[in-house]
Amino acid sequence: MRQANLEEETAVLGFLEAMEKGLSMKVLSGGALGVVERDGIQFAVLTSQALLSLPQDLLAGAEAAGLPLGVLEGDGFHLDLQGAALVAVHTKAQTCRVTEQAAKLFLYGRNVLGDSVVWHEPGLKRGDACIVCNGRGESLGLGVVVGPFKGMREAVKPVQDLGTYLRDQDE
Amino acid sequence: MTEPDFPVARFAAGPKIREWSRKHGFSDWMVARILQLTDRPADVLEGLLHRPPRYLRANPLRASVEEVLSRLEAKNFSLARNELDPNILKLRQAPISPGATIEHMQGLTTPQDLASASAPLALGAQPGDIVADLAAAPGVKTLHVAGDLAGGGLRERGAIIAVEPDADRMRALRFNLERCGATSVVMRNHTAQELPGKAWADRVLLDAPCTGEGTIPKDKNRRHGKPEEVTAMAALQRELVDAADRILKPGGTLVYATCTFAPEENEAQVSRLVGKGYRVEPLGFDRVASVPLVPGVTQWPGLELDPSVARARHFLPGVHPTLGFFVAKLTKRERAI
Numbered sequence: 001m002r003q004a005n006l007e008e009e010t011a012v013l014g015f016l017e018a019m020e021k022g023l024s025m026k027v028l029s030g031g032a033l034g035v036v037e038r039d040g041i042q043f044a045v046l047t048s049q050a051l052l053s054l055p056q057d058l059l060a061g062a063e064a065a066g067l068p069l070g071v072l073e074g075d076g077f078h079l080d081l082q083g084a085a086l087v088a089v090h091t092k093a094q095t096c097r098v099t100e101q102a103a104k105l106f107l108y109g110r111n112v113l114g115d116s117v118v119w120h121e122p123g124l125k126r127g128d129a130c131i132v133c134n135g136r137g138e139s140l141g142l143g144v145v146v147g148p149f150k151g152m153r154e155a156v157k158p159v160q161d162l163g164t165y166l167r168d169q170d171e
Numbered sequence: 172m173t174e175p176d177f178p179v180a181r182f183a184a185g186p187k188i189r190e191w192s193r194k195h196g197f198s199d200w201m202v203a204r205i206l207q208l209t210d211r212p213a214d215v216l217e218g219l220l221h222r223p224p225r226y227l228r229a230n231p232l233r234a235s236v237e238e239v240l241s242r243l244e245a246k247n248f249s250l251a252r253n254e255l256d257p258n259i260l261k262l263r264q265a266p267i268s269p270g271a272t273i274e275h276m277q278g279l280t281t282p283q284d285l286a287s288a289s290a291p292l293a294l295g296a297q298p299g300d301i302v303a304d305l306a307a308a309p310g311v312k313t314l315h316v317a318g319d320l321a322g323g324g325l326r327e328r329g330a331i332i333a334v335e336p337d338a339d340r341m342r343a344l345r346f347n348l349e350r351c352g353a354t355s356v357v358m359r360n361h362t363a364q365e366l367p368g369k370a371w372a373d374r375v376l377l378d379a380p381c382t383g384e385g386t387i388p389k390d391k392n393r394r395h396g397k398p399e400e401v402t403a404m405a406a407l408q409r410e411l412v413d414a415a416d417r418i419l420k421p422g423g424t425l426v427y428a429t430c431t432f433a434p435e436e437n438e439a440q441v442s443r444l445v446g447k448g449y450r451v452e453p454l455g456f457d458r459v460a461s462v463p464l465v466p467g468v469t470q471w472p473g474l475e476l477d478p479s480v481a482r483a484r485h486f487l488p489g490v491h492p493t494l495g496f497f498v499a500k501l502t503k504r505e506r507a508i
């Protein structure tokens with residue numbers, strides 16, 4: 001775990017600003033960006049300056065830290081589940097909203113059919129990544145637009161969904 | 172220098188206890204010991220056989236308890252609040268497993284026994300604190316502490332160093348904290364003994380690995396045990412207590428908790444800390460569901476216990492509507508001037 005360098009910060013903030021002007025400030029909301037490496041993957045994480053100021057020997061070699069927003073690859077960045085959840089709180093950009101029934105199915109890894117999309121950002125087109133939301137505009141996960149937003153054909157193919165967390169652990 | 176092991180006290184199990192234990196598949200030495208802790212033996216025996224109510228906790232990093240209540244009630248859940256922790260809700264009726272709801276997946280809720288909330292409540296973490304959680308997975312209490320670091324807001328201030336040596340359990344910890352939106356936690360996959368440094372934590376939570384007798388009501392496999400397991404756990408717990416003592420700042424708060432009844436794993440560890448100059452503090456709460464909690468024992472064969480360990484508390488199944496749990500709050504002496 002370490003503080004994100006300038007290049008990494010630019011990749012994350014640039015990605016968010018490209019979605020909507022001013023979004024990066026809203027998503028970070030006073031927090032700081034860190035980077036955690038695990039299994040050869042660099043995760044950009046939302047955290048605080050207080051955490052990044054901890055003694056180096058407590059940060060180095062951490063398995064995880066902060067809230068993962070997405071993955072840094074080459075000089076680019078792409079969103080993960082929690083990044084998408086935060087983004088959807090602040091913008092409708094690159095989102096679509098689906099019926100309650102479609103939301104349930106999406107959480108089990110199923111495609112979204114065109115007629116199940118109750119609203120979509122007008123600019124979304126085939127091949128785009130999108131954030132799939134329920135009727136309240138809360139992110140359920142990430143998908144790719146694969147067809148028209150009407151009819152019984154598939155419109156959005158799931159990439160990652162909150163169903164990953166479907167577990168009933170208790171104490 | 173290694174200390175001698177605590178001897179594990181044995182009490183004669185009379186014919187009634189032997190018969191009850193045989194009938195329900197328990198080790199009778201264990202039952203005889205558990206009954207020493209209570210003046211309501213019939214209730215405790217009954218409590219050991221039945222799963223207590225289930226609870227979940229609203230995650231203040233995601234939503235208020237009122238929002239969680241209204242969303243789950245709209246899905247025909249029936250939930251009740253309690254006086255110990257305003258964020259914990261008892262499940263009176265659940266049409267589906269609460270872990271299968273969208274609210275769970277979105278991190279608005281987490282299953283958490285009411286007794287287990289007592290440890291973070293006693294810890295009383297404040298925004299800006301540096302907290303060590305020395306036995307963290309699956310992170311139920313880590314998350315509770317993270318919520319406290321947010322002090323009623325949505326974003327934490329301060330940091331938690333959460334340690335877990337078991338790789339699979341670490342994964343569960345990571346998933347839970349991610350699901351629930353915590354930003355303040357550093358997760359380290361090694362033992363608490365390997366944690367570096369000295370006197371850097373404002374507060375330490377040691378929810379120690381233990382023989383787990385308190386979870387018998389939900390896990391029949393725990394009905395059997397060997398006294399040697401208590402001895403082995405007590406030895407590990409001593410090492411963990413030493414690690415906690417090393418990293419805690421003078422004047423800092425240490426909460427020691429287990430989900431077992433055994434005084435060798437509980438009061439003896441607390442008493443050892445008193446020997447190192449710690450003070451046992453009142454927890455700040457003393458009852459659950461209007462029933463007083465049970466004070467720590469001060470007399471136990473083979474143990475020399477400081478009288479102040481009576482300020483620690485036991486939750487007993489059958490007496491309290493929870494699993495079995497032990498919790499003690501201690502403060503470390505300020506450095507001598």
Ligand SMILES: C[S@@+](CC[C@H](N)C(=O)[O-])C[C@H]1O[C@@H](n2cnc3c(N)ncnc32)[C@H](O)[C@@H]1O
Pocket residue numbers: 171305306307308309310311312313334335336337340361362363364378379380381411430
């Ligand atoms: C009672 S559980 C902790 C529950 C957790 N605090 C929670 O609220 O979700 C004890 C944990 O201690 C871990 N453990 C075992 N040996 C340990 C050690 N030497 N150092 C730190 N943790 C250890 C176990 O793997 C287990 O996950």
